[in-house]
Amino acid sequence: MEKETTWQRWVKGMGKMKEEVKEHFSQLWSKKETGEKDWEELEELLIQADMGPALSLEIVEEFREFKKSRGGDDWQEWLYQKLFSLLEGNDPSLFASAKEGELKAIILSGVNGVGKTTAAGKLAYLFRNKGEKVSLIAADTFRAAAMEQLEVWAQRAKCRYFRGTEGADPGAVVFDGISSARHQGDTLVIIDTAGRSHVNKNLLAELEKVVRVTKKLILPSNLESILVIDALAGQNAFLQAQSLFPVADLSGIILTKWDSQAKGGIVFRIGKEFHLPVKYLGVGEGIEDLVPFDAEEFVKTIVY
Ligand SMILES: Nc1nc2c(ncn2[C@@H]2O[C@H](COP(=O)(O)OP(=O)(O)OP(=O)(O)O)[C@@H](O)[C@H]2O)c(=O)[nH]1
Numbered sequence: 001m002e003k004e005t006t007w008q009r010w011v012k013g014m015g016k017m018k019e020e021v022k023e024h025f026s027q028l029w030s031k032k033e034t035g036e037k038d039w040e041e042l043e044e045l046l047i048q049a050d051m052g053p054a055l056s057l058e059i060v061e062e063f064r065e066f067k068k069s070r071g072g073d074d075w076q077e078w079l080y081q082k083l084f085s086l087l088e089g090n091d092p093s094l095f096a097s098a099k100e101g102e103l104k105a106i107i108l109s110g111v112n113g114v115g116k117t118t119a120a121g122k123l124a125y126l127f128r129n130k131g132e133k134v135s136l137i138a139a140d141t142f143r144a145a146a147m148e149q150l151e152v153w154a155q156r157a158k159c160r161y162f163r164g165t166e167g168a169d170p171g172a173v174v175f176d177g178i179s180s181a182r183h184q185g186d187t188l189v190i191i192d193t194a195g196r197s198h199v200n201k202n203l204l205a206e207l208e209k210v211v212r213v214t215k216k217l218i219l220p221s222n223l224e225s226i227l228v229i230d231a232l233a234g235q236n237a238f239l240q241a242q243s244l245f246p247v248a249d250l251s252g253i254i255l256t257k258w259d260s261q262a263k264g265g266i267v268f269r270i271g272k273e274f275h276l277p278v279k280y281l282g283v284g285e286g287i288e289d290l291v292p293f294d295a296e297e298f299v300k301t302i303v304y
Pocket residue numbers: 110111112113114115116117118119140146193194195196256257258259260281282283284285289
């Protein structure tokens with residue numbers, strides 16, 4: 001059997017939800033008499049698609065207005081414009097304005113188990129294939145197993161790897177790792193951090209220090225601070241991610257586990273509530289399973 005293309009998997013990740021949403025819009029559009037119940041059903045469906053309550057209500061209300069005024073005769077065009085506006089300016093590229101010849105850095109943060117270490121490995125592979133000289137830095141000094149896991153990814157991606165001792169201060173490890181990378185003539189460091197939860201103040205303080213240390217050594221234009229979010233985590237993902245905002249000075253998002261029946265709406269909710277670009281989607285556990293997020297293509301796939 002031919003291997004599924006990343007695109008196919010990407011689309012499949014949105015599951016049945018996409019078809020249901022489309023069908024609902026189409027039915028409501030052609031229905032002569034619509035009642036409160038019809039609109040409530042649509043709202044419920046959008047919430048189930050992970051758009052979140054506020055955005056779901058907003059879309060329903062605006063669509064109701066549009067239908068009433070018959071401001072156009074094409075609901076798909078309307079929906080396309082509405083959804084695309086939520087992702088306006090979503091640029092998936094990293095280091096769009098990086099200074100050539102200066103070391104670049106990516107910091108990956110996020111709550112436990114979302115896929116940070118996996119994303120670090122995939123990014124190392126991706127950038128190495130683009131000709132960058134990459135170092136993976138294990139700033140998750142919390143568990144020896146975590147550092148070893150990253151080392152395995154470094155071997156797969158065929159890049160350099162830097163770690164400190166177990167329990168070492170992650171800020172100090174990052175300082176040493178970046179200094180070493182610079183000394184070796186690397187062009188990119190990717191920093192994997194420990195999973196943390198909003199209730200653990202120590203880990204949050206550690207992350208803040210990792211970011212602070214990195215900023216001292218890397219130009220702002222050459223730094224990407226990426227929040228990794230599990231696309232399946234729904235409402236929880238939002239609550240947990242919010243706690244990392246003040247400490248990580250984020251520039252973008254990677255959504256992982258897209259292949260495991262993610263519902264798609266989370267992308268719009270992120271656009272609406274976080275105002276951060278989605279950079280990549282994780283579409284599997286393999287090293288190549290990372291696709292750049294193309295907002296236009298994505299909205300087209302949902303609407304048409
Ligand atoms: N299906 C699927 N699984 C993924 C994806 N990304 C990561 N995983 C899996 O999710 C699990 C956790 O991944 P890790 O990369 O260890 O997550 P982490 O955020 O580093 O975890 P901690 O360091 O413990 O906080 C592993 O079993 C990965 O294989 C993805 O895009 N798709």
